[in-house]
Amino acid sequence: MSATVELSYRDALSKAMAEELDRDENVLIMGEDIGRYQGTFRVTQGMFDKYGPRRIVDTPITEAGFTGIAIGAAMVGLRPIVEMMTMSFSILALDQIINHAAKVHYMTGGQASVPLVIRGPGGAAKQLSAQHTHCLEGWYAHVPGLKVVAPATAADAYGMLKTAVRDNNPVIFTENPGLYTVKGLVPDDLDFTVPFGKAQILKEGKDLSLIGYSRMTQVNLAAAEALAKDGIDVEVVDVRSLAPLDSETLEASLRKTHRGMVVYEDWKFGGFGAELAARLSESCFDDLDAPITRVGGLNVPTPYARNLELECIPDVDDVVAAVRAMG
Amino acid sequence: MAKEAKLEHMETPAQLEEFYRQMLFIRRFEEKCNVAYRLGKIGGYMHTYVGMEATAVGFNAALRRGWDYVITAYRDHPQPLLMGSDPVAVMAEIMGRSGGLSRGKGGSMHVYDIERGFFGGWGIVGGHIPLGGGLAFGAKYKGEDRVTVCYLGDGAANQGVVFETLNMAALWDLPIIFAIENNEFAMGTRLEYHAADTQLYKRGEPFGIKSERIDGMDVLEVLKDASRIVDYVRKEQKPYVVEIMNYRFNGHGAADNDRQLYRTKEEEEIHAKRDPIIRLETLMLERNIMTREKMEAIDEELTDQVEAIYEKADASPFPEAHEVYDNVYTDLEPEKGH
Ligand SMILES: Cc1ncc(C[n+]2csc(CCOP(=O)(O)OP(=O)(O)O)c2C)c(N)n1
Numbered sequence: 001m002s003a004t005v006e007l008s009y010r011d012a013l014s015k016a017m018a019e020e021l022d023r024d025e026n027v028l029i030m031g032e033d034i035g036r037y038q039g040t041f042r043v044t045q046g047m048f049d050k051y052g053p054r055r056i057v058d059t060p061i062t063e064a065g066f067t068g069i070a071i072g073a074a075m076v077g078l079r080p081i082v083e084m085m086t087m088s089f090s091i092l093a094l095d096q097i098i099n100h101a102a103k104v105h106y107m108t109g110g111q112a113s114v115p116l117v118i119r120g121p122g123g124a125a126k127q128l129s130a131q132h133t134h135c136l137e138g139w140y141a142h143v144p145g146l147k148v149v150a151p152a153t154a155a156d157a158y159g160m161l162k163t164a165v166r167d168n169n170p171v172i173f174t175e176n177p178g179l180y181t182v183k184g185l186v187p188d189d190l191d192f193t194v195p196f197g198k199a200q201i202l203k204e205g206k207d208l209s210l211i212g213y214s215r216m217t218q219v220n221l222a223a224a225e226a227l228a229k230d231g232i233d234v235e236v237v238d239v240r241s242l243a244p245l246d247s248e249t250l251e252a253s254l255r256k257t258h259r260g261m262v263v264y265e266d267w268k269f270g271g272f273g274a275e276l277a278a279r280l281s282e283s284c285f286d287d288l289d290a291p292i293t294r295v296g297g298l299n300v301p302t303p304y305a306r307n308l309e310l311e312c313i314p315d316v317d318d319v320v321a322a323v324r325a326m327g
Numbered sequence: 328m329a330k331e332a333k334l335e336h337m338e339t340p341a342q343l344e345e346f347y348r349q350m351l352f353i354r355r356f357e358e359k360c361n362v363a364y365r366l367g368k369i370g371g372y373m374h375t376y377v378g379m380e381a382t383a384v385g386f387n388a389a390l391r392r393g394w395d396y397v398i399t400a401y402r403d404h405p406q407p408l409l410m411g412s413d414p415v416a417v418m419a420e421i422m423g424r425s426g427g428l429s430r431g432k433g434g435s436m437h438v439y440d441i442e443r444g445f446f447g448g449w450g451i452v453g454g455h456i457p458l459g460g461g462l463a464f465g466a467k468y469k470g471e472d473r474v475t476v477c478y479l480g481d482g483a484a485n486q487g488v489v490f491e492t493l494n495m496a497a498l499w500d501l502p503i504i505f506a507i508e509n510n511e512f513a514m515g516t517r518l519e520y521h522a523a524d525t526q527l528y529k530r531g532e533p534f535g536i537k538s539e540r541i542d543g544m545d546v547l548e549v550l551k552d553a554s555r556i557v558d559y560v561r562k563e564q565k566p567y568v569v570e571i572m573n574y575r576f577n578g579h580g581a582a583d584n585d586r587q588l589y590r591t592k593e594e595e596e597i598h599a600k601r602d603p604i605i606r607l608e609t610l611m612l613e614r615n616i617m618t619r620e621k622m623e624a625i626d627e628e629l630t631d632q633v634e635a636i637y638e639k640a641d642a643s644p645f646p647e648a649h650e651v652y653d654n655v656y657t658d659l660e661p662e663k664g665h
């Protein structure tokens with residue numbers, strides 16, 4: 001095991017990108033205000049000065065256009081990292097992402113591939129209101145041909161972003177505004193990568209599996225602590241990689257605890273948590289003592305007023321209450 | 328003028344015969360596709376290039392084979408044929424067979440031959456245009472002097488991403504030619520009903536991109552203009568918009584069986600006189616470059632050739648059922664079963 005450094009989630013992302021830029025001349029970053037302005041969430045801070053406009057490309061506000069340009073460039077061997085100022089804006093590029101990037105390798109019968117990373121904050125920041133607050137990872141995970149990851153810790157942010165850059169497929173890398181300042185120990189190793197398709201158990205427990213990803217994993221960890229005080233021993237499972245999905249680790253956890261709850265920030269109805277609950281119910285039916293339940297975001301556009309906004313997003317109290325309600 | 332001399336050099340009898348063969352080959356290939364479609368050997372949406380041959384042939388001759396990039400929409404059969412792809416693999420792809428360029432995964436609208444610089448083959452009107460920008464971006468980033476030709480239709484010229492890409496192409500000096508093939512129709516909608524300004528080349532002007540309109544029904548004119556434009560883009564490393572006036576003789580696609588809904592027989596007859604193949608025949612007869620007998624012999628030869636291509640493609644089996652899972656990702660298989 002190599003030495004570790006303590007980094008924020010944001011700095012871990014930044015470090016990963018800088019190292020990949022150094023490692024491979026074909027890696028570049030594109031996005032709005034990522035260069036001269038240093039990035040809306042400062043993830044690319046300092047990079048423009050260090051790497052210049054060829055590698056750190058400030059784009060016009062044309063999500064569909066520059067995403068398409070990144071896809072075309074990836075088809076001829078570049079490895080662009082596209083920063084979406086927020087994932088909400090990737091909606092403008094959906095045609096490029098879903099109908100182009102995700103289809104290239106298949107429609108060409110393997111002749112071409114798209115080594116592209118689309119990354120940015122998804123989910124609630126603070127009072128950004130309805131148009132700037134979206135969890136779209138479920139939409140993307142729905143699409144064959146895309147890989148979708150949602151790291152919850154600084155170490156995973158670092159290791160998974162490196163994996164994403166080195167992957168030859170389009171990867172949707174969703175961050176969460178609430179995670180950028182979360183600190184953690186990150187291996188001080190240029191070649192540390194975290195493979196996709198591997199969930200992890202962040203806390204072992206025997207009574208119930210709390211399954212989540214991205215910031216909800218942090219919520220689940222806190223909920224587990226609170227529930228421990230009541231003598232409920234919760235296992236916290238961090239999905240990390242939505243596509244490909246590590247069903248085995250999730251199933252093994254449920255076979256041990258016999259109870260499961262999926263927690264996700266996205267709108268509850270039809271979100272990725274529903275897919276998790278459905279497939280785990282099918283595969284683990286005989287091992288379960290209760291139906292797998294879900295805690296999700298409220299099915300409303302996210303409102304501005306802080307109290308209402310907080311109402312929408314699952315928090316520790318919501319999770320704890322839901323666990324208690326399971327009996 | 329030196330330029331003229333160079334042109335005459337291009338108009339050698341051998342060159343004219345080559346153009347004649349290329350255009351006629353595409354014509355016969357596309358006609359065979361129409362027949363195969365009616366026989367149920369080709370499915371889905373299929374769009375032929377009949378009438379527009381001079382555009383692809385003239386432009387192709389101005390490009391560096393195996394070096395420059397070409398990308399277009401779904402009316403894509405002629406491009407790989409001109410760029411050196413195995414015509415049997417092109418036909419097999421159109422027929423959804425394992426011998427196809429993409430082993431039957433793409434079909435008529437999605438033909439690709441990446442190795443030869445042909446990047447498809449796209450079905451979302453306008454969607455491939457930023458991709459074309461990306462090909463040019465990639466070439467420029469790597470310091471290669473490749474030119475990208477991005478074909479698009481008059482209808483596609485209205486899509487938002489076109490303007491986004493024009494802006495970035497000009498902003499970043501991308502070596503790309505936006506070749507707007509104005510065949511006067513977007514499916515069943517005439518140019519005047521879909522474009523506020525029907526002079527589509529002007530769409531480059533707000534971005535400071537050099538732009539012009541050319542005749543796409545005369546292969547020699549196309550070659551002349553394309554050579555000049557390609558040279559400019561390669562040398563200056565700047566984008567270019569060229570509006571190429573042409574006309575499709577068939578319906579929009581194989582499923583379009585009533586052209587009278589949007590144009591009259593009389594109009595079609597007038598445009599039939601612009602047929603690029605007849606135009607070249609007339610020129611070659613006038614200049615005593617080729618006899619009518621020779622033309623007929625070539626036609627027979629190419630018709631037989633296309634027939635043989637079709638037979639070979641038809642002998643290619645359909646892909647194996649398990650291949651449905653291949654190439655979703657480069658490195659992993661999707662979950663299997665329903
Ligand atoms: C985004 C989108 N909208 C609509 C269609 C249906 N459609 C296919 S081709 C076409 C007309 C396009 O015309 P043009 O760009 O002039 O190309 P042409 O067919 O004349 O070569 C339409 C409306 C589509 N494929 N994609």
Ligand SMILES: [Mg+2]
Pocket residue numbers: 480481482508509510511512513514
């Ligand atoms: Mg048209």
